[in-house]
Amino acid sequence: MTEQKISHLNSQGEVQMVDVSLKSVTSRTAIASGKVLLNPTALETILKQKNPKGDLIATAKIAGIMGAKQTSSLIPLCHPLPLQKIAIDIHLNQDNYCYEISASTKTNAETGVEMEALTAVSIAALTLYDMLKAIDKSITITDIKLVSKTGGKSDYNRK
Template sequence: MAELTHLDDKGAAHMVDVSDKETTTRVARAEALIRMQPETLAMITEGRHKKGDVFAVARIAGIQAAKKTSDLIPLCHSLNLTSVKVNLEADANASVVRIEAICKLDAKTGVEMEALTAASVAALTLYDMCKAVDKGMVIESVRLLEKQGGRSGHWQVQE
């Protein structure tokens, strides 16, 4: 198992020094799922929600969240993202919305936390906009799907 990099030899938390690392193109892809009542999903996809385009607002929230990750998560480096994409896809059969976030940059450190934060906040925003009609929604399976770049190279979830 890999060593924890955010702890020094005495166990104290610190920001990892990446100054000696090579700048490479880095990409991370993460997802979150949000389950809801079929009626709630139909309201969203048919454009009948009183608050407007729920997917558009969730997409913007996810993009903003990726840009603010270092403000939200201690010890994350602030990064100059070159691309953030947040895609929302409704699956009426499963009554779920799948949110995928893809973040990209050229840097000395990875962009996994930004992708995970984008997917999470997009799901939270979707929940917030729909909670008046469906308090039982469940956000689940927030996870990293893939990362590319850096010393560890390419990694992808095995399903």
């Protein structure tokens, strides 16, 4: 099954950056998502705040956008990419005691923007954690995954 090869390992099993010089530049998109689970008391405290939907979420979104731009500095084998769009949506889901985060990215490049979308979600989640840790040390960041991507060899849609 030729598909199943770890592209970041060479024939000696050593890590390598994938050479993308022979791939063509195409328009590519990716969407990733994740969750930040809160305990019930923390959720209540957040809901009682004056402006919790404002600055808390704006701060996490800005952090996610700025984090996405650092992806190739943070992830050793990622290629630096021009980014045409990074959009982050953060929603407080009261029924499930969690913040739901999703990030959408676009580029025009030889390689995909999945890692940028996943990094955006991760940094936004860590930022929510940081701002809420004083009221809930049991916060869990979970379910960070790729939702879809387009523009590469084959599109992907998570079922």
